[in-house]
Structure formats: structure tokens, C-alpha cells
Amino acid sequence: MLCHDHAQNPRWIMRALVLLSAALLCLVPWAETATAHGSIVNPGARAYSCHERWGDDHMNPAMEQEDPMCWQAWQDNPNAMWNWNGLYRNGVGGNFQSAVPNGQLCSGGNAEGGRYRSMDAVGPWHMTNIGNNFRIELYDQASHGADFFQVYVTKQGFNPATQQLGWGNLDLVKTTGRYAPAQNISFDVSAPGRSGRHIVYTIWQASHMDQSYYLCSDVNFG
Structure with missing residues (x-):
């Protein structure tokens, strides 16, 4: 009779459904997915490039030898690559060097x-x-637009493979104007006098709010 009584009780039925739903949710694996923002895709920023090359094969042990820097990044935090388009800070107010040590x-x-x-x-x-004249390409999933971009390139003689990057290692080579909201934004940059390994450092100040992105692209000036 107890089971029959419970079966006739709407509150008990609702409670059972809630408990069943919660139990089923526990069986679903949770994974962080990329939020709708953006990144420099050419020359590809680090997280984007690692995701592009290994996103479908990130468990492959060959990555350790073939692409050791991406391998260490995947080992440290895979969500950096799954969220390749979320490397930003809010409310910096243009004080980039104060906000980023x-x-x-x-x-x-x-x-x-x-x-x-x-x-x-x-x-x-x-x-x-x-080459010394190259094109920056942004993919902006959410079409935020831009108040501006600042593009820096490491000074000749700096070696990103052995030296830690600081503001003093960079030259500002391009500051753009505004760009209307669009998923794809591109512009030309010139960095004369460079050869070999360098970092192109792009700051994208999005226009929908005070949101700034900081993107390192590893390049070889040939």
C-alpha cells in the first residue's frame, strides 16, 4: 500500500523525477567548450595553432617529439586550447603594460x-x-569589432626559444583604427629589418566593451 500511496502522490512523483534527472546528469561528462570570442588565426596565435594542429589528435604521443611546446601546453591545461578564443582581460582601460607583467x-x-x-x-x-610585409588575420566568432589593434614584433637579436618575453623586447610596428563588427578582420603590417625567429604580439581591443586580447604568434621572417 505504501508504494501505491506514493504512486498516487503528485509531489512524490515530481520529486522522483527530479532525483532521476540529477542522477542522469552525473553520468554526463562535463567539458569546457570555447566561448564565442576570437583570436589571430594567421599567423596563428599559440593556443589557436596548437588546437588547429592537434585538436583532433591531442592524445597522440608523437606530439611530444614533433611539437614539444604544444605538448607541454596540452599537458598543463587542455582547456587553453579548447578555449583558444578566450585569452582576454576585461576592464584594463588601455593600461596594457600595467595589467600584463x-x-x-x-x-x-x-x-x-x-x-x-x-x-x-x-x-x-x-x-x-x-615576410617583412605580412598580413594579420583575426577570426572573431562573436563579431565584436575592434576599437583598434596594436601589433608589436620582437627586436632583432631577441631569441624567443631561449629568452622570456618582456615589453622591452618589443617594438610597436602598427596601430590601427576602428573596425566594424565582423567575423573576419585583416590588415597589413610591415616589420623591416627582421630575420629568423620572432614573436608577433597583437593586442586586440574589442569594441563591444572594455575587453582586450593578448596574442603571441611565433613566426620566422624568411
């Missing part, structure tokens, strides 16, 4: 609670071959 430029000053700290690792990151 030396040695933490590629993580945006350990943006998002340190999720991107592996982007600051010093070593032989995979490079994109470019």
Missing part, C-alpha cells in the same frame, strides 16, 4: 585564472613563415 605577455598576465600560463613557456614554438 613581463614574462606573462603571452598569457595576458595569466588571464582567466591562469588557464593560459603555458603560453608563456620559453622554447621552440612552431613557427609560421612570413
Whole structure:
């Protein structure tokens, strides 16, 4: 009779459904997915490049030898790559050098609670071959637009494979104007007098709010 009485009680039925739903949710694996923001895709920023090359094969042990810097990043925090488009800070007010300390430029000053700290690792990151005149390409999933971009390039003689990146290692080579909201934004940059391994450091000031992105792209000036 107890089971029959419970079966006739709407409150008991509702409670059972809630408990069953909660139990089923516990069986579903949770994974952080990329939020709708953006990144420099050419020359690819570090998190984007690691995701592009290994996102479908990130458990492959060959990565350790073939792409050691991406391997250390995947080992440290895979969500940095799954969220390749979320390396930003809010409310900086244009005070980029105050907000982002030396040695933490590629993580945006350990943006998002340190999720991107592996982007600051010093070593032989995979490079994109470019010329002294090259094109920056942004993919902006949410079409935020831009108040401006600032593009820096490391000074000739700086070696990103052995030296930690600081503001004093960079030259500002381009500041753009505003861009209307769009998913794809691109512009030309000139960095004369460079050869070999360098970092192109792009700050994207989004226009929908005070949100700034900090993106290291590893390049080889040929």
C-alpha cells in the first residue's frame, strides 16, 4: 500500500523525477567548450595553432617529439586550447603594460585564472613563415569589432626559444583604427629589418566593451 500511496502522490512523483534527472546528469561528462570570442588565426596565435594542429589528435604521443611546446601546453591545461578564443582581460582601460607583467605577455598576465600560463613557456614554438610585409588575420566568432589593434614584433637579436618575453623586447610596428563588427578582420603590417625567429604580439581591443586580447604568434621572417 505504501508504494501505491506514493504512486498516487503528485509531489512524490515530481520529486522522483527530479532525483532521476540529477542522477542522469552525473553520468554526463562535463567539458569546457570555447566561448564565442576570437583570436589571430594567421599567423596563428599559440593556443589557436596548437588546437588547429592537434585538436583532433591531442592524445597522440608523437606530439611530444614533433611539437614539444604544444605538448607541454596540452599537458598543463587542455582547456587553453579548447578555449583558444578566450585569452582576454576585461576592464584594463588601455593600461596594457600595467595589467600584463613581463614574462606573462603571452598569457595576458595569466588571464582567466591562469588557464593560459603555458603560453608563456620559453622554447621552440612552431613557427609560421612570413615576410617583412605580412598580413594579420583575426577570426572573431562573436563579431565584436575592434576599437583598434596594436601589433608589436620582437627586436632583432631577441631569441624567443631561449629568452622570456618582456615589453622591452618589443617594438610597436602598427596601430590601427576602428573596425566594424565582423567575423573576419585583416590588415597589413610591415616589420623591416627582421630575420629568423620572432614573436608577433597583437593586442586586440574589442569594441563591444572594455575587453582586450593578448596574442603571441611565433613566426620566422624568411
